Amino acid sequence: MALLEVKDLRTAFKTEDGVVQAVDGVSFSIEKGETLGIVGESGCGKSVTCLTIMGLNPKRNTVSSGQVLWKGKEILGSKPRDLRAIRGDEMSMIFQDPMTSLNPVHSIGKQLVEAVQLHRDVTTRVARARALELLKAVGIPKAENRIDDYPHQFSGGMRQRVMIAMALVNDPDLLIADEPTTALDVTTQAQILNLMKRLQQEFGSAILMITHDLGVIAETADDVLVMYAAKVVEQANVDDLFRRPQHPYTWGLMGSLPRLDADVERLTQIPGQPPSLLRPPAGCRFNPRCPYVMDVCKTTEPKLEGAGHDPSHLQACHLDQETKDREAAKLLAATMAEAG
Amino acid sequence: MATAPAAGGNELLVVEDVKKYFPITRGIIFQKTVAQVQAVDGVSFTLNQGETLGIVGESGCGKSTLARCIVRLLDTTAGRITFEGRDITKLSRASMRPVRRQMTMIFQDPYASLNPRKRVGFIIGEPLEVHKLGTPAEVKTRVQELLEVVGLNPEHYNRFPHEFSGGQRQRIGVARALAVNPKLIVCDEPVSALDVSVQAQILNLLKDLQDEFDLTFIFIAHDLNVVRHISDRVMVMYLGKAVEIASREQLYKEPKHPYTGALLSAVPIANPELGRKRSPIVLEGDVPSPVNPPSACRFHPRCPRFVEGHCDVEEPALFPFGGGHVAACHYPLERWPMEANEMRRGAKAPEQAEQALQT
Numbered sequence: 001m002a003l004l005e006v007k008d009l010r011t012a013f014k015t016e017d018g019v020v021q022a023v024d025g026v027s028f029s030i031e032k033g034e035t036l037g038i039v040g041e042s043g044c045g046k047s048v049t050c051l052t053i054m055g056l057n058p059k060r061n062t063v064s065s066g067q068v069l070w071k072g073k074e075i076l077g078s079k080p081r082d083l084r085a086i087r088g089d090e091m092s093m094i095f096q097d098p099m100t101s102l103n104p105v106h107s108i109g110k111q112l113v114e115a116v117q118l119h120r121d122v123t124t125r126v127a128r129a130r131a132l133e134l135l136k137a138v139g140i141p142k143a144e145n146r147i148d149d150y151p152h153q154f155s156g157g158m159r160q161r162v163m164i165a166m167a168l169v170n171d172p173d174l175l176i177a178d179e180p181t182t183a184l185d186v187t188t189q190a191q192i193l194n195l196m197k198r199l200q201q202e203f204g205s206a207i208l209m210i211t212h213d214l215g216v217i218a219e220t221a222d223d224v225l226v227m228y229a230a231k232v233v234e235q236a237n238v239d240d241l242f243r244r245p246q247h248p249y250t251w252g253l254m255g256s257l258p259r260l261d262a263d264v265e266r267l268t269q270i271p272g273q274p275p276s277l278l279r280p281p282a283g284c285r286f287n288p289r290c291p292y293v294m295d296v297c298k299t300t301e302p303k304l305e306g307a308g309h310d311p312s313h314l315q316a317c318h319l320d321q322e323t324k325d326r327e328a329a330k331l332l333a334a335t336m337a338e339a340g
Numbered sequence: 341m342a343t344a345p346a347a348g349g350n351e352l353l354v355v356e357d358v359k360k361y362f363p364i365t366r367g368i369i370f371q372k373t374v375a376q377v378q379a380v381d382g383v384s385f386t387l388n389q390g391e392t393l394g395i396v397g398e399s400g401c402g403k404s405t406l407a408r409c410i411v412r413l414l415d416t417t418a419g420r421i422t423f424e425g426r427d428i429t430k431l432s433r434a435s436m437r438p439v440r441r442q443m444t445m446i447f448q449d450p451y452a453s454l455n456p457r458k459r460v461g462f463i464i465g466e467p468l469e470v471h472k473l474g475t476p477a478e479v480k481t482r483v484q485e486l487l488e489v490v491g492l493n494p495e496h497y498n499r500f501p502h503e504f505s506g507g508q509r510q511r512i513g514v515a516r517a518l519a520v521n522p523k524l525i526v527c528d529e530p531v532s533a534l535d536v537s538v539q540a541q542i543l544n545l546l547k548d549l550q551d552e553f554d555l556t557f558i559f560i561a562h563d564l565n566v567v568r569h570i571s572d573r574v575m576v577m578y579l580g581k582a583v584e585i586a587s588r589e590q591l592y593k594e595p596k597h598p599y600t601g602a603l604l605s606a607v608p609i610a611n612p613e614l615g616r617k618r619s620p621i622v623l624e625g626d627v628p629s630p631v632n633p634p635s636a637c638r639f640h641p642r643c644p645r646f647v648e649g650h651c652d653v654e655e656p657a658l659f660p661f662g663g664g665h666v667a668a669c670h671y672p673l674e675r676w677p678m679e680a681n682e683m684r685r686g687a688k689a690p691e692q693a694e695q696a697l698q699t
Contacts, residue, residue: 190606215608256540258569
């Protein structure tokens with residue numbers, strides 16, 4: 001049984017301008033100790049997917065359907081009380097912006113102790129010892145002296161460490177990290193990614209890693225979901241995805257990335273912008289921006305199905321296998337020429 | 341102070357030992373300066389016509405302050421900035437105005453840098469009006485021309501910024517910077533707020549414009565991939581100092597300063613096989629405060645090659661490595677790529693040799 005299984009998840013927001021289908025038929029599963037990456041541009045629905053799993057969407061205007069099985073048990077639409085028992089305990093989340101997701105008027109020690117005591121019936125002394133242990137584990141120097149400091153007394157990287165400590169304080173089975181390093185500098189990002197990897201080995205948690213950075217995905221994930229305009233367009237093992245990308249959007253993402261490991265005179269840009277989810281294009285949602293667009297793309301939506309070379313590599317594109325393999329090979333030759 | 345020698349051609353901008361200190365004051369009426377933030381502390385470089393200089397560094401290293409000093413949005417504390425052979429460091433506002441036509445800026449945040457109450461036509465045309473270039477009709481024609489140049493529809497002349505997406509707004513920012521036909525454009529993190537596919541569009545646009553109008557760029561970014569893509573030469577800054585300046589090929593192929601090495605190895609590679617093979621050099625701790633920077637080499641508390649009694653006592657000057665490549669380090673990297681433990685071992689060698697001699 002998978003730790004988390006998501007089946008045909010759909011989330012829509014009712015707005016004044018109409019219904020925004022923010023997540024449209026997303027399915028995946030995560031095993032214990034595994035890292036699943038979701039990559040895509042802003043507004044593709046990757047964050048909403050996590051918020052829906054955690055049950056954190058506003059009740060007022062959200063409609064969700066599908067299945068979210070947590071250890072085999074349906075949690076989509078469960079009572080808030082049941083969700084609260086899971087959130088922060090078995091399943092926890094690291095948010096993108098450590099500046100706004102910590103409470104500025106409480107010391108970090110108090111916030112960590114609160115996180116422990118919400119789920120464990122322990123004394124404040126025990127909870128505080130646990131908090132201190134975690135602060136040390138995430139590498140906060142002189143943790144004993146800093147536990148009573150307030151969030152503003154920490155730098156961005158240190159704050160993100162506090163966030164990670166808080167997410168790990170109850171030994172979660174699943175850690176959802178929503179762009180955990182986007183707001184950080186590269187050297188700090190390397191520290192945080194290293195830390196997450198180490199903690200994953202130590203605690204054996206599964207990680208759902210959400211990012212727009214293909215580099216971060218390549219370094220951390222085991223399996224990858226590529227999302228575009230609320231839909232999954234490609235899903236594969238990380239090596240296979242980078243070696244044989246099958247979807248024109250994935251090619252576009254890889255081609256538009258300036259990189260250290262190859263010289264590219266001109267970046268291949270994806271023309272235009274992502275579509276509005278209020279009125280997504282008919283057929284394949286990528287068709288207005290796709291350089292390989294055919295007539296069928298404008299009318300029929302491609303199914304997410306196994307690629308020719310490997311049925312576990314899922315992709316949603318009408319192009320024939322030959323063209324896909326040729327383009328993937330071309331892209332690989334262009335970007336990895338120097339890397340060998 | 342060592343200046344990176346230019347690789348030939350005509351110098352457009354020469355920056356010599358520029359310093360910018362922000363005072364920290366206490367008291368309401370009798371303000372006393374109690375400390376200084378040494379945001380930029382003695383940076384020198386030259387920039388040739390048609391060249392792109394990339395400036396990289398972590399947040400708080402002084403790269404944006406330096407950019408603002410160059411275009412005189414901030415007055416420098418010390419040092420000299422020469423633009424087209426003319427010292428502009430102490431020019432008055434009035435005599436600075438014609439120079440401002442030659443150097444413009446593109447800002448980071450396309451949401452905050454466009455006035456939401458003004459129409460796009462006004463935003464792009466305002467520099468022309470300020471410098472009294474043309475009649476209203478001429479300004480309008482020019483603005484429509486610019487919109488076309490940056491890949492927007494000239495009919496969008498009367499729209500407001502909120503009607504555009506992030507990438508389109510940044511195109512408006514580019515059009516505004518181009519309006520007065522400048523020689524130098526200082527781009528302060530122009531793509532860091534954009535999605536990758538849109539980022540590629542803007543980077544390609546900037547490259548095309550450079551070819552078309554013979555522009556010179558100073559390109560500030562924290563993303564080393566982006567800097568590598570667009571720059572001819574790159575300057576790495578750490579805590580207000582330039583620690584390494586080199587041509588793009590040299591900097592990325594054979595970095596000399598350990599900080600540059602650490603930065604390069606910290607960038608995640610979009611290639612899982614390659615990524616697994618290498619072990620990144622992970623720096624400990626955070627960038628120290630520029631109010632009270634570490635003694636001598638400012639990188640020494642975090643440096644894997646730190647040698648006690650040398651790096652924290654004597655400040656390294658920018659040492660030339662040939663071909664305009666300079667780096668400020670007592671123990672430059674012998675080769676690249678390098679693993680974390682090799683980097684450490686390499687530095688300890690001279691120290692151990694010394695100890696061996698003494699005993």
